[in-house]
Amino acid sequence: MADFEGFAVKAAPYAPLKIAYLSGCERMAQAIDGFIQRTRRRSGAHNPQLLDVPGYLPDSFLIEPSIHRFGTGEGKITLDDSIRGSDLYILADVTNSSVPIKVFGYENHMSPDNHFQDIKRLISATNGTAHRINVVMPFLYESR
Numbered sequence: 001m002a003d004f005e006g007f008a009v010k011a012a013p014y015a016p017l018k019i020a021y022l023s024g025c026e027r028m029a030q031a032i033d034g035f036i037q038r039t040r041r042r043s044g045a046h047n048p049q050l051l052d053v054p055g056y057l058p059d060s061f062l063i064e065p066s067i068h069r070f071g072t073g074e075g076k077i078t079l080d081d082s083i084r085g086s087d088l089y090i091l092a093d094v095t096n097s098s099v100p101i102k103v104f105g106y107e108n109h110m111s112p113d114n115h116f117q118d119i120k121r122l123i124s125a126t127n128g129t130a131h132r133i134n135v136v137m138p139f140l141y142e143s144r
Helices: 026-046 048-052 112-126
Strands: 002-004 007-009 017-021 066-069 075-078 087-091 100-103 106-109 132-136
Touching (some): 017 026, 026 048, 026 087, 075 112, 087 112, 112 132
Parallel strands (some): 017 087
Antiparallel strands (some): 066 075
8 A cells, every 4th residue: 555645545446537527617627637647647656557457547537528508598418428337526616606608698607506407417417327426516505
C-alpha cells in the first residue's frame, strides 16, 4: 500500500472510472481529472501491474454529456461515450446561476431546479449500464 497526497492506493479499481459533468462544472471536472491522472501515474510507477488493468489510466476520465434544450426549457441528455460497466461520477453545481438557457426564445439562467432535473436526466440516461452511479454536489439540494 502506498500513500500519495493523503490517498492510499491499495489495489486495482473494481470498475473503470468515468466522470460526467454538467453545465457550470467544467473547471472543477478538469481539476479532478488532472488529480486522478497524477495519482494513478504515481501509483502505477510503484505498482506497474496496475497499468495493465484496462481503463486504469485513460487519456481522460471525463465524459461531456450532450444537453439538448427544447423551446420550453425542457431538456434531453445523451452520451457519446460508453459507460457500460463503469463507476460513473456525476459532477453538478445546483447553485450555479450563471449558466444561460433559452426559454421561449428569451435568455434565462438555470435555477437549482433546472440543474437538478439535468442530474435526474443523466441518471436516467445511464441507469442500467453503469456499474455504479454517484452524484457529487457541493450543495445538497432538496435537503430541507
